[in-house]
Amino acid sequence: MKIVVLTSSLSAGGAERVASTLCNSWVERGDQVTLIPTYSGGGVPFYPLSNNVELIYLAARVQGGLGRLSQYKQRFLILRRLIAERAPDVVVSFLPNVNVAAILATAGLKIPVIICERSDPSQQPYTLLWKLACRLCYRFADMLTVQTASVAKSSAVIFPKLKKIRAVANPLPAEVLQYVHVAGGPRKILLSLGRLSEEKQVDRIIDAFSNVCERCPDWDLHIYGDGPLRNEVEGAISRKGLGNRVVLQGRTNEPWKVMAGADAFVMASRYEGFPNALLEAMGLGLPCIAFDCPSGPREMSSDGQYAVLVPLNDQTALSVAMNEVMSDKTFRTTLGAGAKETVLERFSLRAVLGRWDELFKEVGAIR
Structure with missing residues (x-):
């Protein structure tokens, strides 16, 4: 299976740890994985990452000297091209800003997109703009994953018209x-x-x-x-x-x-x-x-x-x-x-990977 994973960065956060763990596990069993940090500018990943994971820092592909709006446009077009070139069976993205970018960048590509909230959206101090962007965009993802059943229940109210929402726990590394x-x-x-x-x-x-x-x-x-x-x-x-x-x-x-x-x-x-x-x-x-x-x-x-x-x-x-x-x-x-x-x-890694495979089947990434 070919998987593209999108994160904001590869710093010391919880989402970064889970993304790195999943990527390492998927390539170990033979999957082809591309990991794209969409906002950070490079550097060494905080958490160990297998050499078999294709790592592409999006910022490294963006030309300097452009205005902020032009950089955002270029970043979006490059992300869309990278995804299209790899023709993955599924795209998995972490955190709201990356989720919105993933949904927009895959529009019309007919690639299943699973977006992931890593905290409780009902407790997050999102700006009005981000709340609106998530409410408008999340309905076009094939699935939203959260980490507990209680958050799944509240997220169904916060983000109307979701196609699917599922709970999947973090694995114990x-x-x-x-x-x-x-x-x-x-x-x-x-x-x-x-x-x-x-x-x-x-x-x-x-x-x-x-x-x-x-x-x-x-x-x-x-x-x-x-x-x-x-x-x-x-x-x-x-x-x-x-x-x-x-x-x-x-x-x-x-x-x-x-x-x-x-x-x-x-x-x-x-x-x-x-x-x-x-x-x-x-x-x-x-x-x-x-x-x-x-x-x-x-x-x-x-x-x-x-x-x-x-x-x-x-x-x-x-x-x-x-x-x-x-x-x-x-x-x-x-x-x-x-x-x-x-x-x-x-919460063993094996149990959580099995749960992810169930989700991949639901969105048609595994047949």
Whole structure:
């Protein structure tokens, strides 16, 4: 099968990670895959990418010295030509701006197009222009995929006249299985890993940790990630006087190694699409705490059976959950073991690839 995959970039985002994982898996089984980042200007992909994936940075094909409008027009025409030349069985695109471009660039080519939303559209602060563009264009895609059943339900209202909408989870990267959870050092680590942005609410994690850290003197909070709120996070740590217990580690390109060395994981997002960090932490056998936000944590944890779900933005409950996990080794062991078992069964790469093949059949890419 010939597949063209479109992304905005190949940076350190969740959509980029999933796109890279899928591309690598498809070429490994013998598919012909072309990956086209449509907006970034090149560079080395953040996530490993097989040499068998044809990688084309669209920006590298655009002539310099043109006005912005002329560049957009040229970019669109080049994208359409690249797709037409490869005559794929299906085009898969990630994220709203790329989705709109994919739909327009394939108009009249009679190539099935599957567009992917990677977060909950009902929670996204899209501009009015992008909301209108998505509402008008998405109906012409052969399928919209989202990551959970709850988002599928809300998306059907937000984007009217969709031909098909299906839920397909992110796969647990196969590389995760190369790491073994080896927690239990003299200083225990509560891990937060994610972008330092408003929706991740890392300040709530710091506040909750400050409420329980005296009762758990052998625990430290390690925060991995970077983003626009880095200064605010540093300020929150300083105001709480937690400089010796809370460590702001910055961004890591070895997230699974970091997870394998932690003792518990916490996430306090206001909303998610399908939080990769939570999935991977569970897959490594970490006991996890998460706000019951839309969407992802409830589906991943089977309604709270395999992670501690905290009512959204309930700060007191978050502190209680932290204390429960951090003070009870037996509970941590049981919770982590159950999390690993369910994730490996439900979200393995093999299971998710099988789901994608079902979607390809639905749109006529596989006969």
